[in-house]
Amino acid sequence: MKFLHTADIHLGAKNIKLSLDKQSQIRAEQNALISRLFDKAEEDYDAVLICGDLFHNKSVPAGISSNFFRAVEEFGRPVLYIKGNHDEKFDFKNLPSNFVILDEDNPFVSFGDTVIYGQVSPETIYKSYDKTKTNILMLHGDIQNRTSGDFIDVHQYVDKFDFKYVALGHVHSYSEFKLNKSVMVYSGSLFSNGFDESGDKGFVEIDTDELKFTFHPFATRRYMICSCDITDILSYKDMLNKIKAELSKNACKESDLIRIILTGYYTEESNKYINAMKTELSNYFYLEIVDQSKLKIDFDKIKEDTLSFKAEFLLLVEQNESGAFKEKICQLGIEALRGDDISI
Ligand SMILES: [Mn+2]
Incomplete structure (x- = not known):
């Protein structure tokens, strides 16, 4: 039976x-x-x-x-x-x-x-x-x-x-x-x-x-979680391609509901535009990006480059703040100086 x-x-x-x-x-x-x-x-x-x-x-x-x-x-x-x-x-x-x-x-x-x-x-x-x-x-x-x-x-x-x-x-x-x-x-x-x-x-x-x-x-629609390490990726296009590669590696389909988790480290030079990425990937039924990547700033390198707003801002933050709060301020400041939409 x-x-x-x-x-x-x-x-x-x-x-x-x-x-x-x-x-x-x-x-x-x-x-x-x-x-x-x-x-x-x-x-x-x-x-x-x-x-x-x-x-x-x-x-x-x-x-x-x-x-x-x-x-x-x-x-x-x-x-x-x-x-x-x-x-x-x-x-x-x-x-x-x-x-x-x-x-x-x-x-x-x-x-x-x-x-x-x-x-x-x-x-x-x-x-x-x-x-x-x-x-x-x-x-x-x-x-x-x-x-x-x-x-x-x-x-x-x-x-x-x-x-x-x-x-x-x-x-x-x-x-x-x-x-x-x-x-x-x-x-x-x-x-x-x-x-x-x-x-x-x-x-x-x-x-x-x-x-x-x-x-x-049996279910046709699946919930899929994909992790994507963005360490050492600077350009927006490369970051998007890495995500796309991760999606295809996990055999994600357009009918799936997808969570992308960004991991690793990014620098003040990385072009990480989350909203643009989401728009670019809107062919999926549902897609969200959870950003767990951490900002890594080489303050010694920045000290040599004092003739920029960015360097001045980062050094000021470094002297006055610490921990997760410092990281968040650095991140928001860099995004603002670059003219990105910032969300707090
Ligand atoms: Mn149950």
Whole structure:
């Protein structure tokens, strides 16, 4: 049998950095992605497993939840769901009959020789456990960080029972672990909602005949973070080319949402025009530049060059200021002397 494992869809979450136009475009795309997910499931999978945080909070716009449940209903086969920390208070009512919430009252569903358990107590599992079956467990929480409020001790499950696969939700990027005979996998979120969840997003295919699992990238729009070291680059054109090279190295596409982080050192002679760069790169759906580069001024060299406003200004700052404040004043002063638009 084949199952589709997903989690952390967070329907209803928004990225407030985006313009309202782009927010509604993304929302429409997410609705379409949900329909596409269930179309894919209809072709290839016996059931869909959703390991929590399906909705971002307890009240999401009605259009979003009705679109989701309509897709579930059209799919027709079982959609198994366990609650996450974001949607545990969501009011699940008027549900399609194939949307199954697994909990203490309804702890498992069988598909032939495969039994899929929800996040229930080991005692509850014990009552129906059959080790001759292929057992799968769904959990939502943090299995690594003991101090987290969402910590789950997986030992209580995988030490006592032989779960071939533990489908996890909570961590938004794909990762896999092995413990005893169990493989435990975070599918990651189905699509991202911010730069804290960058890279490819998708779902995991569980094949219980072959005992194989495979990650499938699925989201079309990605959040991508690219670092660009601008040390020793003086001209604006070279800086822009370095950024473009970095974007292509990271295989960024025009449909992506991109954060460029400028790192390294620049000097008073560097031509770093952030706004012009952003305009030049406006072919991307969304692009921001976070400037973490630091100003490096060779004051000894400047002392030899006293016949300029710039040198006089920098030496004056050097004598009177220190630390991060000094750096900021130098940077703003240089930009102002050059006639740049300065932003404070
Ligand atoms: Mn989540």
